[in-house]
Amino acid sequence: MTDFSKDNAPLLEVDRLSVDYSLKAVSARAIENVSFGLRAGEAVALVGESGSGKTTTAMAIAGLLSANALVSGGEVRYRGERLPIDDDAAMRPHRWSETSVVFQGAMNALNPVHRIIKQIAEPCRLKLRMSRGEATARARELLELVGIPADRGTAYPHELSGGMRQRVMIAMALACRPSIVIGDEPTTALDVITQAQILKLLGDLRSRLNLALILITHDLSVVAEACDRVMIMYSGRIVEDGTVGEIFAKPKHPYTKLLIDSIPNPAKGKRMIRPIPGDPPNLVSRPSGCAFHPRCPSAMAVCTTEVPSLDPLGCGRVACHLHQSLTQEDKIAAHA
Numbered sequence: 155m156t157d158f159s160k161d162n163a164p165l166l167e168v169d170r171l172s173v174d175y176s177l178k179a180v181s182a183r184a185i186e187n188v189s190f191g192l193r194a195g196e197a198v199a200l201v202g203e204s205g206s207g208k209t210t211t212a213m214a215i216a217g218l219l220s221a222n223a224l225v226s227g228g229e230v231r232y233r234g235e236r237l238p239i240d241d242d243a244a245m246r247p248h249r250w251s252e253t254s255v256v257f258q259g260a261m262n263a264l265n266p267v268h269r270i271i272k273q274i275a276e277p278c279r280l281k282l283r284m285s286r287g288e289a290t291a292r293a294r295e296l297l298e299l300v301g302i303p304a305d306r307g308t309a310y311p312h313e314l315s316g317g318m319r320q321r322v323m324i325a326m327a328l329a330c331r332p333s334i335v336i337g338d339e340p341t342t343a344l345d346v347i348t349q350a351q352i353l354k355l356l357g358d359l360r361s362r363l364n365l366a367l368i369l370i371t372h373d374l375s376v377v378a379e380a381c382d383r384v385m386i387m388y389s390g391r392i393v394e395d396g397t398v399g400e401i402f403a404k405p406k407h408p409y410t411k412l413l414i415d416s417i418p419n420p421a422k423g424k425r426m427i428r429p430i431p432g433d434p435p436n437l438v439s440r441p442s443g444c445a446f447h448p449r450c451p452s453a454m455a456v457c458t459t460e461v462p463s464l465d466p467l468g469c470g471r472v473a474c475h476l477h478q479s480l481t482q483e484d485k486i487a488a489h490a
């Protein structure tokens with residue numbers, strides 16, 4: 155049970171968070187009852203196929219939800235205090251200084267007509283109220299911190315490689331000294347070598363600055379090195395949560411098993427990605443019961459009607475009827 159007293163609170167608590175998007179005439183739930191805690195310096199991965207709700211979770215935590223999003227349930231607490239994540243103006247003092255986000259595709263996020271030093275100095279001036287000189291000095295410091303010589307700060311974004319641009323994005327995310335950095339697919343657009351370098355940089359920064367990291371990815375193979383814990387999302391819910399060791403060695407949820415199976419493993423003769431059969435559900439036509447049941451090799455009758463709750467199991471949590479307290483008769487009947 156999470157201890158909700160202020161002194162004992164984790165850095166971040168996401169407590170039964172649900173977010174809906176309004177889409178023309180209807181409103182649809184993108185994430186449902188998402189709960190987890192994050193401690194200072196901890197690195198957690200949020201993994202799932204496209205559309206599973208990873209970005210929505212991240213944007214809600216950072217107070218960056220889009221205008222058509224509604225926080226329909228739950229809350230987010232930072233150091234024990236409820237964050238006004240659904241109030242743009244009230245969220246302003248918290249944004250970037252407590253939690254910041256490194257987005258995928260740095261080229262789109264950077265302004266092409268400004269030198270990078272100026273873009274890094276900007277949040278220091280605005281949020282930390284530094285003078286122009288102080289902000290430039292801080293930006294030079296941040297560039298060095300992310301492994302870019304400070305003198306390269308005069309470059310424009312298009313003059314840098316993809317990896318360097320992503321380092322600039324990380325420098326910007328660190329500008330206001332946040333204690334949590336969320337990387338939303340921060341390495342997806344990069345080649346494998348640069349990807350490894352950026353993950354190593356995030357890991358180094360994490361230990362140097364005692365940063366807590368939430369690393370979002372659709373690729374389970376990138377998390378093993380960089381994270382302590384993995385949360386698997388499917389159709390807006392967390393379906394499994396465990397340590398990296400447990401998740402890879404003993405996955406409990408059938409979806410997690412298939413995700414791990416999909417990773418190429420040349421040592422075992424698996425050279426290609428093995429996609430999971432079937433498509434993830436879309437927002438407005440989510441299957442009843444366990445949303446994974448149409449694709450699940452272990453589905454039982456109960457899975458089509460009852461949503462499995464996310465219950466503690468071992469050192470983690472899992473949401474699957476295979477692991478819930480069904481009687482033996484129920485299971486036999488369900489398989490029949």
Ligand SMILES: Nc1ncnc2c1ncn2[C@@H]1O[C@H](COP(=O)(O)OP(=O)(O)O)[C@@H](O)[C@H]1O
Pocket residue numbers: 175176177184202203204205206207208209210211220222436437
């Ligand atoms: N601004 C938006 N308006 C309407 N639907 C959205 C919006 N953003 C995301 N969605 C939908 O919400 C679901 C979850 O999306 P997202 O959180 O981006 O997932 P992920 O990051 O795991 O790919 C998807 O079905 C997506 O199409």
Ligand code: SF4
Pocket residue numbers: 407408409444445446447448450451452453454457462473474475476
């Ligand atoms: S609850 Fe049922 S359908 Fe869902 S993952 Fe478990 S066995 Fe498969």
Ligand SMILES: [Mg+2]
Pocket residue numbers: 208209210338
């Ligand atoms: Mg996303």
